[in-house]
Amino acid sequence: MLAIGTLSRRTGTKVQTIRYYEEIGLMNEAGRTAGGQRRYFEKDLDRLAFIRHSRQLGFSLDSIRELLDLSDNPSQSCAEADSIARRQLHQVEQRIKRLQALKRELKRMVAECDGDSVAECKVLEVLRDHSECLTEHDQIGA
Amino acid sequence: MLAIGTLSRRTGTKVQTIRYYEEIGLMNEAGRTAGGQRRYFEKDLDRLAFIRHSRQLGFSLDSIRELLDLSDNPSQSCAEADSIARRQLHQVEQRIKRLQALKRELKRMVAECDGDSVAECKVLEVLRDHSECLTEHDQIGA
DNA sequence: GCTTGAACCTCTATCTGCTGTAGCTTGTAT
DNA sequence: ATACAAGCTACAGCAGATAGAGGTTCAAGC
Structure with a gap:
């Protein structure tokens, strides 16, 4: 279980930015501790890394959304x-x-x-x- | 006396953008007709062209502000x-x-x-x- | 002189992609 | 038990415009 700060450090993404990605539905809603803090799995880290890498390549958040959809449904045409x-x-x-x-x-x-x-x-x-x-x-x- | 639409057409700037430049103090406040419509002189058109050209060259509005200040006080060093x-x-x-x-x-x-x-x-x-x-x-x- | 309609007006909201702050709560190490 | 880093929400703000609602003015044609 990873805290948001760990994702932040490991992907070079500001904590607020991660929360923002969740808000706009680019990241899935994270699980929470009893006290309400977000906790992540490795797959969330992968998804965030995908997003950040795509951003660095200049893709808009909308394009990334499309790409993530494609990647979530891997049987379609490429x-x-x-x-x-x-x-x-x-x-x-x-x-x-x-x-x-x-x-x-x-x-x-x-x-x-x-x-x-x-x-x-x-x-x-x-x-x-x-x-x-x-x-x-x-x-x-x- | 030029209407805002004329400036718009002659510089390829949206009308709203010209008003926005006035709002943020990049363009001088325009004179008005009795009915409240903006009227411009050739010098305003020149200033707008300067701004647009600078924007196309990638200057930020802040840099353009500095450049306009310099150009308004032509005795300083270049x-x-x-x-x-x-x-x-x-x-x-x-x-x-x-x-x-x-x-x-x-x-x-x-x-x-x-x-x-x-x-x-x-x-x-x-x-x-x-x-x-x-x-x-x-x-x-x- | 009157009518029409394009062009103008203000005000407010929206966009992208975050970033920053205030004020408070939680988790963890000692 | 306590300290304090790290988390939380909520909201404001950045650049640089752009869009729309709803109303007014100007100028050309008749």
């Missing part, structure tokens, strides 16, 4: 899990592309700034000037 | 604007690195999945397995 992963991969690739464009522009900014007064500061100038922007009205995603 | 930009560049580079690690892992996942049943689905297996993870307890930043 195609759905694969498509979630592919979608995710696509998003990551798009994000990288955008960030690389940003990086180029930021480099241009700091390269041109020679540290004199703001009046001729290239950083501010570049930010004012939208014309060299590649991704005109794109969002920079979270 | 060093500060430069340092904000450099900080931002550094963050962008870090983000790219992390995303590239994620991309590799996602590719591995989808490459190994051969579309059979969930029982032998590599996607779920990889998510369960934390050991090949490069960035053990790292956050995936927003």
Whole structure:
């Protein structure tokens, strides 16, 4: 029987975050001691590790919910899990592309700034000037 | 005199977002018509474009606030604007690195999945397995 | 001058994914 | 028996918007 702090330490998850995952139904409701403290089994730790690993890979909580459902019903086709992963991969690739464009522009900014007064500061100038922007009205995603 | 919808269209910003920027003090309080509708000048449009462009470059609203302050007081040294930009560049580079690690892992996942049943689905297996993870307890930043 | 309807207004709630605090209770080691 | 770390609930708050309800104003056409 593991206390919440043990799960926290072993997965690098804040205690509140674990309780939050329970609240939103991502973790099962934990058993309780007579005094009301949560107690976990190894399988709960595995589930939490799965969630955290998926979060690190950038999956949304909703996607993780889908993946956990799939993994709870292991007789279905794997195609759905694969498509979630592919979608995710696509998003990551798009994000990288955008960030690389940003990086180029930021480099241009700091390269041109020679540290004199703001009046001729290239950083501010570049930010004012939208014309060299590649991704005109794109969002920079979270 | 420009209506809020015109600013919205010309900068690709939602109307509510413009009002939100006013609320948090990023945009100046707009003048009003007798009936209470906001009216803007070209300089307000420029300021909004500056904000949006900076957002697209990944600057936080706080950083943008600093940059706008600098740009409002053009006699100071440019060093500060430069340092904000450099900080931002550094963050962008870090983000790219992390995303590239994620991309590799996602590719591995989808490459190994051969579309059979969930029982032998590599996607779920990889998510369960934390050991090949490069960035053990790292956050995936927003 | 009047009517229409798109565009505006305020206010409040919601989203994602947590994190932090206050104030109290429980569990465990000595 | 006592100390105190670790647990509990409940609620507020963060960024950065976005959505909707319900009402008002502006401007163009007739």
